[in-house]
Amino acid sequence: MNGDAPPLAEALRVAASAWHELRSGTSLDRALASAMAAFASANQEPHPRLAAAAKDITYTAVRHLSLIESMLGKLVHRAPEPAAAALLAVALGQLLAPRHAAYTVIDQAVHAAKADSRTRAAGGFVNAVLRNALRRLPALRTELERQPTVAFNAPRWWIDLLREAEPAHFAQILQLQRRPPPLVLRINRRRGSVEDYLQRLRLEGIDASRVGPSALWLRGPRPVHEIPGFDAGEVSVQDAGAQLAVQLLEVENGMRVLDACAAPGGKTAQLAETADELSIDAVELDAERAERIEENLRRTHARDHAQIRVLVADAARPDQFADRRYDRILLDAPCTASGIVRRHPDIPWLRRSADVAQLATLQGRLLDALWPLVEPAGRLLYVVCSVFPEEGARQADRFGARHANARPIALPGIGQSQLRLPPVQGDGWSHGLPSVHDGFFFAMFEKT
Numbered sequence: 001m002n003g004d005a006p007p008l009a010e011a012l013r014v015a016a017s018a019w020h021e022l023r024s025g026t027s028l029d030r031a032l033a034s035a036m037a038a039f040a041s042a043n044q045e046p047h048p049r050l051a052a053a054a055k056d057i058t059y060t061a062v063r064h065l066s067l068i069e070s071m072l073g074k075l076v077h078r079a080p081e082p083a084a085a086a087l088l089a090v091a092l093g094q095l096l097a098p099r100h101a102a103y104t105v106i107d108q109a110v111h112a113a114k115a116d117s118r119t120r121a122a123g124g125f126v127n128a129v130l131r132n133a134l135r136r137l138p139a140l141r142t143e144l145e146r147q148p149t150v151a152f153n154a155p156r157w158w159i160d161l162l163r164e165a166e167p168a169h170f171a172q173i174l175q176l177q178r179r180p181p182p183l184v185l186r187i188n189r190r191r192g193s194v195e196d197y198l199q200r201l202r203l204e205g206i207d208a209s210r211v212g213p214s215a216l217w218l219r220g221p222r223p224v225h226e227i228p229g230f231d232a233g234e235v236s237v238q239d240a241g242a243q244l245a246v247q248l249l250e251v252e253n254g255m256r257v258l259d260a261c262a263a264p265g266g267k268t269a270q271l272a273e274t275a276d277e278l279s280i281d282a283v284e285l286d287a288e289r290a291e292r293i294e295e296n297l298r299r300t301h302a303r304d305h306a307q308i309r310v311l312v313a314d315a316a317r318p319d320q321f322a323d324r325r326y327d328r329i330l331l332d333a334p335c336t337a338s339g340i341v342r343r344h345p346d347i348p349w350l351r352r353s354a355d356v357a358q359l360a361t362l363q364g365r366l367l368d369a370l371w372p373l374v375e376p377a378g379r380l381l382y383v384v385c386s387v388f389p390e391e392g393a394r395q396a397d398r399f400g401a402r403h404a405n406a407r408p409i410a411l412p413g414i415g416q417s418q419l420r421l422p423p424v425q426g427d428g429w430s431h432g433l434p435s436v437h438d439g440f441f442f443a444m445f446e447k448t
């Protein structure tokens with residue numbers, strides 16, 4: 001085993017606790033944070049890379065969630081206790097996406113079982129199930145992957161919605177969303193050119209290519225603090241599709257801009273990198289998340305170039321925060337996040353089908369509440385990281401129909417007022433659109 005890596009048994013234990021919480025309805029990142037905190041309080045000085053290793057194991061398992069749970073159903077006669085089931089699930093994930101030799105995974109899973117009072121008695125059982133799984137894995141996988149929910153690793157209703165939205169490409173999108181996400185950076189053009197930064201990466205032996213006007217795709221994952229220039233704010237991590245929002249908004253020097261749903265502040269910082277002397281209000285409902293906007297603004301030195309107020313408020317209640325109108329409003333609305341499943345593979349498993357209509361109602365409320373704040377001849381850009389039409393084209397069409405003074409106008413360089421951007425991953429960069437990006441929808445309106 002790699003001397004620099006934490007013991008696999010410990011990583012499996014943390015991952016198993018996180019899995020258990022995830023399957024009780026907690027988001028993956030919260031589940032991991034709480035599992036890691038519980039492990040750290042019960043064990044002195046966990047290995048510095050334990051959290052990263054547990055994260056990798058849990059994400060890998062969630063990318064195979066449906067296969068793992070279907071396999072378990074075939075491998076055991078009675079459902080195991082939840083703690084043992086969780087340990088088996090994350091260990092099966094390691095057998096499916098081999099990072100370690102299978103015998104190491106099984107041995108370490110048994111160690112993990114014995115080290116925890118909730119699974120101690122199940123050590124022999126864990127061993128037997130994993131050995132059996134290993135023997136039957138190829139055949140079971142082929143058999144189970146005939147079911148769409150297993151092949152696409154998503155609930156049935158999710159697959160059906162995507163099929164309806166993208167009849168020709170839904171399978172491709174679902175397959176792509178099972179893969180780990182690309183690491184894409186936004187170069188802070190105030191601090192240097194894309195060409196110079198690419199050259200710097202080359203000198204440091206880091207493989208990267210340009211995929212958008214300010215976007216670079218770094219091959220291979222790496223912690224953010226190990227990205228050259230990240231801590232100094234020279235670059236930020238931001239998907240190339242997400243970077244389009246601020247580009248499409250076409251802010252000009254001195255404008256008043258509202259970033260209506262702003263945390264963690266990726267686009268707020270990008271606005272300040274784009275034009276001079278902007279006056280930006282960044283509104284965010286969640287106070288804890290609003291702190292991340294401040295962190296991002298500090299790291300990127302955004303306030304050297306713009307006046308920025310971070311306001312903790314409900315964007316649907318302008319009386320709580322607005323004392324003026326805006327030339328540009330960016331509404332990056334809360335949504336199902338169906339376009340960013342690569343980054344958050346837990347999303348399809350946490351959402352319920354009723355969430356789509358509920359979120360669409362919230363988006364409609366936000367649009368209606370913010371529209372009066374747009375100056376005459378000002379613009380509002382509506383953005384969601386979703387590929388479901390209810391949150392995209394249908395939402396924008398309904399908004400346009402409700403407001404006679406909201407004129408859909410062409411998105412710059414696109415020629416249409418709406419842009420549906422299903423997730424893709426390819427090389428090159430053409431027609432102003434990045435070649436690697438998550439799934440988004442954009443719609444622009446001008447006040448007449």
Ligand SMILES: C[S@@+](CC[C@H](N)C(=O)[O-])C[C@H]1O[C@@H](n2cnc3c(N)ncnc32)[C@H](O)[C@@H]1O
Binds near residue numbers: 333
């Ligand atoms: C898609 S994220 C925004 C990402 C951000 N624009 C960026 O680029 O970093 C949506 C954000 O809206 C916030 N939010 C949800 N409902 C809100 C509301 N009613 N008012 C303000 N913010 C809200 C969420 O907490 C979340 O941080």
